[in-house]
Amino acid sequence: MLIELSIANFFSFREAQTFSMVASTKLQKKENTFTPEVEKEKLPKLLKVAAIYGPNASGKSNLIKALELVGKFAARLPTETEPLPVAPFRFDAALANQPSCITLHFVAKKVRYEFNLAATTERVTGEKLTAYPKGKEMLLYSREHTEQGEQYNFGEKLEGDDTLHTVWKNLTSPKMLFIAQAVANSSEEMKQLREPFEWLKGGLSIVEDDMGRWAKIAQMIAADIPELAKKLSAFLQEIDVPISSIRFDSPLANEPIGLASVNPNKTTEKPSKRTMLTHATALGEAEFDFKEESKGTQNLAGFWLPWMMKHSRILVADELDSSLHPNIVAALIKKHIEAEQPSQLIFTTHDTHLMDTKLMRRDQFWLTERDMNGATQLRSIHQFEGRESEDLEKRYYEGRYRALPFVR
16 A cells, blocks of 8 residues: 655656645545554554646646656566666756655555665666564665765665675666565565565556557456456446447467456557457347447446456556546546445546545645746645635635646
């Protein structure tokens, strides 16, 4: 579970800005929050949903980039030589050669962690992982690039001996995370770094405008697992797509793909079975090829997969309203909040009709705007004075919370 993200000198973010999923204790709608499972440590309740608003070019998509940044670093191969996916704040010359900095606070396997990353396009300049087992701070390792070279500090309780730590250190190239090399070169029994690394690498599912890649994977998985094909059909029916059944009419040509390995950024294969959807109407039924479906239906089929996996991965969607009808988005949020197993949904949107205090709380709405220096400022509506039940959409358009475009 995500607790908090801090960003500095990263694209439009200049000074440190913090996005938090920590719930305020002063607001109602307790069903919109949950208590994270952590062993022998009492943490504040976390939010199940967060919606991010702001004008175009205000930094919403850069916030999504920050959320997926560590996952991209963790998934890099040792043979990759491309520049690292960071960029300094361009309007301040003093920051041009300084690293971008990301800090993540999260919970994995009932333990709280803090992960710090600093990097330029050419190298990782800083990396640190701290665990809080039973609420007690424990440094696992830290790494810093100095004029004298790479400086490492290993925690006293870090698994492995000095020889193994040296091997991990020597295998870590400037563009690789130390934790990635340590996990790749250690036994399955060594879980001290493996468990937080698995969260950093795959703890978030990022969904962007183009659902095409997700739709391909959804078809491949549904073709291989009949039970999931039924779930996909049921999902479409629930959101008013008249699908009565789904079938696949040719044999698989590729190896089966499992949910654990789902990664839309790494999937280029085409579905190996032709997907046929049966539509039911008052006049009868007719079968359609998936390619004949509307773009909206194809997007919904793609969205189903990360939606189904959100209990094991945080679902992060950029411009959710561009792919789904506002009524569908509202219905999915309500379903997400009411689910027995708590999970987290984070999305950017321009749909202000979702600013409904009957559905969500003030602390679940976040705003981005550019200041006079072109830097993104990030704040929650809850940081502004106001009543809990006030009309948020009306106040937003009145300029009470700022973060509105200036149309000339």
